Structure formats: structure tokens, C-alpha cells
Amino acid sequence: MAGPLGLSLAPLIRSSPLLTKIFTPAAQWYAGGSLYRQYGLLYDDLLIEERPEVQKALSRLTPREAYDRAFRIKRASHADVLHAPLPREQWTTPEDDIRYLLPHVLEVENELKERAKWDTLTVKRKF
Incomplete structure (x- = not known):
């Protein structure tokens, strides 16, 4: 997923062991602080x-x-209405937080790009 300008630093960070070492703890802290896992x-x-x-x-x-x-x-909506997160044993762990929808989204985006590439045919009428 790219940012608002269509740019993403993720490939650069993943390609560099030093940058990965620097940004991984910050990313884990941010994911933990966003509370969706709770x-x-x-x-x-x-x-x-x-x-x-x-x-x-x-x-x-x-x-x-x-x-x-x-x-x-x-379940999350119900817990939100009650203004209380789920019990700790029902929280999503970082190991369980897998990207199940991202592969499908990327596949759809690639299909749309391919369709746009091939849908450039214009029909001209000959007299």
C-alpha cells in the first residue's frame, strides 16, 4: 500500500538490514499502540x-x-460500545496478525493496471 503520493518506503527499508533494524521496533510499537489488537x-x-x-x-x-x-x-464493535477492550486472552497477538486480504487487494490492483494497459484500443471508422 502506497502513501498519499503513491510512494512507499517499505521496499527500501526491507532491502537494508540497518534500516530494518531501526524501523522494526518503531513499527511494532506503533501497531501495539493503535489498539486494534486489543x-x-x-x-x-x-x-x-x-x-x-x-x-x-x-x-x-x-x-x-x-x-x-x-x-x-x-465482536470489536460490541466491545467498543461497552467502552472496554476484550479480555487479554482474546487480543490478537503479533504472530496471529497476518495479512489475509492484502494478497487479494494486490491481485485486483494488478488486474486493473493490466486491464488499463490493454484497454487502449480505439476504433476508427473507415469510409
Whole structure:
């Protein structure tokens, strides 16, 4: 996922062991401080559903993945209404916080780019 300008520093950081060593603790601290794990959510549960790429990616989830996602969101919404995070044993651990939706989103984005590349044909009428 790129930033607002379409640029991402992630490939640069991942390619350098020194930068990875510097930024990994900060990234873990930030993820822990965002509190979504205390409500049992995964990072991909926070993606904006109104984006067309995400909607198409959501339609590609297996029934089990879609059910689990809906359950996590309903459970987190209920805990939020109660103004209390889930019990500690129900928190999402960093090991469990996997990117289940990102591969589908990237696949959809690549398909859209490929479609845009090939949809440049213009028809001209000959007299």
C-alpha cells in the first residue's frame, strides 16, 4: 500500500538490514499502540471497504475467511460500545496478525493496471 503520493518506503527499508533494524521496533510499537489488537481485529480488518479494489478483494475471500472477518468486526464493535477492550486472552497477538486480504487487494490492483494497459484500443471508422 502506497502513501498519499503513491510512494512507499517499505521496499527500501526491507532491502537494508540497518534500516530494518531501526524501523522494526518503531513499527511494532506503533501497531501495539493503535489498539486494534486489543479489540481482536487484524490489520486487514481496518482497510477502507469503500475502495473498489477492497470490495472486489472481499468478494474473493473464502466463506470461512469472510465469516471470521465479520465475527471479528462485530465482536470489536460490541466491545467498543461497552467502552472496554476484550479480555487479554482474546487480543490478537503479533504472530496471529497476518495479512489475509492484502494478497487479494494486490491481485485486483494488478488486474486493473493490466486491464488499463490493454484497454487502449480505439476504433476508427473507415469510409
